[in-house]
Amino acid sequence: MRRLLAILVLTALVCPAQKTPANGSRKPDEADVFFTKGIIPRLEITLADEDLARIREKPREYVRAKVVENGRTTFADVGLKLKGAAGSFREWDDRPALTLRMDKYGGEAAFHGLKKFHLNNSVQDSTYLHEWLGSHIFRSGKIPAARVSHARVLLNGRDMGLYVLKEGFNEDFLSRSGRNPEGNLYDGGFCQDIDQKLNRNAGNQKNERADLKALHAAAIEQDLALRWKRTGELIDVPEFLTFVALELMTGHWDGYALNRNNYRVYFDPTSGKASFLPHGMDQIFGDPNASILDQPGAFVAAAVLKRPEWRTAFRKRMKELLPLFSADRLTARVEEVADRLQPVLLAMNAEEARAHEQRVRELVNRLTARERSLKEQVNLPEPKPLAFRRNSPLVLTNWRPASESDDARLEELKIAGDRVYSIEGGKSGRCLASWRRSVLLAKGRYRFSAVASVREVVALTEEDAPGSLVGLRTSGTKREGGLGGTASLKNLTFEFEVEEDMRDVELVAEIRAKSGRVTFQVGSMKLTRLSP
Numbered sequence: 009m010r011r012l013l014a015i016l017v018l019t020a021l022v023c024p025a026q027k028t029p030a031n032g033s034r035k036p037d038e039a040d041v042f043f044t045k046g047i048i049p050r051l052e053i054t055l056a057d058e059d060l061a062r063i064r065e066k067p068r069e070y071v072r073a074k075v076v077e078n079g080r081t082t083f084a085d086v087g088l089k090l091k092g093a094a095g096s097f098r099e100w101d102d103r104p105a106l107t108l109r110m111d112k113y114g115g116e117a118a119f120h121g122l123k124k125f126h127l128n129n130s131v132q133d134s135t136y137l138h139e140w141l142g143s144h145i146f147r148s149g150k151i152p153a154a155r156v157s158h159a160r161v162l163l164n165g166r167d168m169g170l171y172v173l174k175e176g177f178n179e180d181f182l183s184r185s186g187r188n189p190e191g192n193l194y195d196g197g198f199c200q201d202i203d204q205k206l207n208r209n210a211g212n213q214k215n216e217r218a219d220l221k222a223l224h225a226a227a228i229e230q231d232l233a234l235r236w237k238r239t240g241e242l243i244d245v246p247e248f249l250t251f252v253a254l255e256l257m258t259g260h261w262d263g264y265a266l267n268r269n270n271y272r273v274y275f276d277p278t279s280g281k282a283s284f285l286p287h288g289m290d291q292i293f294g295d296p297n298a299s300i301l302d303q304p305g306a307f308v309a310a311a312v313l314k315r316p317e318w319r320t321a322f323r324k325r326m327k328e329l330l331p332l333f334s335a336d337r338l339t340a341r342v343e344e345v346a347d348r349l350q351p352v353l354l355a356m357n358a359e360e361a362r363a364h365e366q367r368v369r370e371l372v373n374r375l376t377a378r379e380r381s382l383k384e385q386v387n388l389p390e391p392k393p394l395a396f397r398r399n400s401p402l403v404l405t406n407w408r409p410a411s412e413s414d415d416a417r418l419e420e421l422k423i424a425g426d427r428v429y430s431i432e433g434g435k436s437g438r439c440l441a442s443w444r445r446s447v448l449l450a451k452g453r454y455r456f457s458a459v460a461s462v463r464e465v466v467a468l469t470e471e472d473a474p475g476s477l478v479g480l481r482t483s484g485t486k487r488e489g490g491l492g493g494t495a496s497l498k499n500l501t502f503e504f505e506v507e508e509d510m511r512d513v514e515l516v517a518e519i520r521a522k523s524g525r526v527t528f529q530v531g532s533m534k535l536t537r538l539s540p
Contacts, residue, residue, distance in 0.1 A: 043156075046157065048352050050162070051077055051159050051162070052076040054073065054165075055071060067090035067100065067104075070112050083110065083115070087109035092129070093269075095131075102436075104129065106126065106127040108125055132412065132414060135371050136349065138290045140156040140172070141341075146251075148332050152186075154175045154181065155174070169360075170349065170352060178193075191274055192210070192216065195209050196273065198269065199484060201224075201268040202220050211277075219282070223308065227307040244281050249318065249325050251284045253300070259295055260286070262288060263289075264306050267484060272284070298381075305513065314509070333375075333378065338375050339372045393448045393450040393510050394447055394448060402535050402536075404533050404535055407444060408444055410442050411442075413436060415433075416434060417433075418430065430525065430526070433521060433522070438468070439524070442518035446514045449506045449537075454513075454537055457533075461498070462494060462495050463494050464493070465519065467492055468522055476521065478491040478492065478518070503538070
């Protein structure tokens with residue numbers, strides 16, 4: 009990393025994003041130039057009083073906004089709404105993430121060729137680089153991904169600082185990615201698999217969601233030979249294996265395969281085949297030793313990786329993708345982008361610029377460790393499911409922390425001689441965090457149990473919603489009720505069933521609350537097989 013003084017001269021440094029368009033057969037357009045050669049823009053966004061009141065009341069609905077770029081170019085009547093799921097959503101008066109549509113109210117002007125783009129608040133990624141890095145890796149692996157840059161953002165005069173600027177998923181994105189824009193493009197929503205009523209972002213095909221229903225039916229077909237035949241007819245298997253491999257290799261625990269989250273699914277109108285696209289990659293590379301051999305629980309991933317021939321091809325594909333994870337190459341690209349951000353950060357706050365350098369160094373260290381782990385894991389034998397004695401619980405150790413809140417504090421502590429996993433909420437008023445453990449399980453019914461103590465745990469505003477307070481569950485499922493207030497040593501349980509012959513299940517001991525603290529007794533975190 010160049011020194012800060014040297015970086016001051018880099019304000020017009022060329023963006024080192026993707027070097028070529030996703031579809032190499034077309035000519036570069038204005039958006040390509042922006043993402044490959046554009047400077048980091050300063051965006052002053054202004055809402056009138058009536059629109060400000062509306063967005064505070066209904067943040068998910070579009071309002072009119074004025075956007076001024078670099079003090080020169082003005083875009084009037086831009087559609088703007090708040091975005092983000094449980095971990096990244098912030099109200100307007102906090103640090104909101106935004107979706108902007110240039111044509112929402114009939115305008116014809118585009119922002120550097122983009123009719124739709126996002127400004128992500130990056131509250132879960134203090135490097136501002138994970139989304140860009142994930143996009144770079146997926147596109148290098150020939151999987152379409154939204155292109156990423158950055159912007160300095162001001163909202164009604166408030167200087168919000170640096171944001172991640174990401175192109176939106178729409179017909180233009182499909183065309184630039186070499187896809188037919190008439191095909192249906194669905195938003196995976198928040199922790200929803202393809203059996204849910206996913207919203208459609210693009211496409212004009214009739215029988216909306218019939219394509220989703222057909223793919224879901226194929227993935228859960230009980231006759232295995234028929235399941236694999238139908239699934240193979242509805243997806244491009246080699247492409248899908250690459251998609252899942254890259255999710256696991258980047259440590260994208262919050263993606264489709266592992267969490268049924270942060271994805272888009274597109275159906276080609278000619279072939280009828282589905283393509284899965286990555287999204288929400290702000291938490292990748294968090295755990296350098298994250299497993300790449302897990303058996304995913306998402307419908308399509310589970311259906312594909314249960315077939316021995318496809319599983320073998322999947323293992324081979326991961327070895328082929330290893331060069332994309334060269335720590336030396338990724339470090340060089342990351343440092344180029346980080347250097348490009350430094351002048352903007354310096355102009356805002358010199359201390360923040362120095363802190364950002366440290367966070368980038370930590371990311372570089374994780375990339376080095378990840379490459380080493382991947383090289384080891386690709387040669388490991390296939391894992392076997394946990395073995396249980398009849399009605400005897402297994403104590404599970406080596407849990408990992410995961411947080412959707414940037415100020416939650418997760419620690420492994422010793423209290424009164426007992427080891428505990430602790431989670432404590434911060435000042436943001438939104439504590440969404442957990443301790444997680446993946447286990448490979450054979451078909452059967454199971455009980456996950458733990459002993460927890462809570463202190464001043466306050467439910468979220470949507471207190472009647474399932475999944476609030478403290479509780480246990482498995483990733484991709486919801487629980488009813490939870491433990492709140494102040495209480496000591498309470499028994500928590502969650503029962504679930506594995507219907508496949510073998511599946512990786514991620515156990516989650518969590519808190520979803522406004523504030524408070526929970527401690528889970530390490531020795532009490534157990535799994536019991538109730539019946540085969």
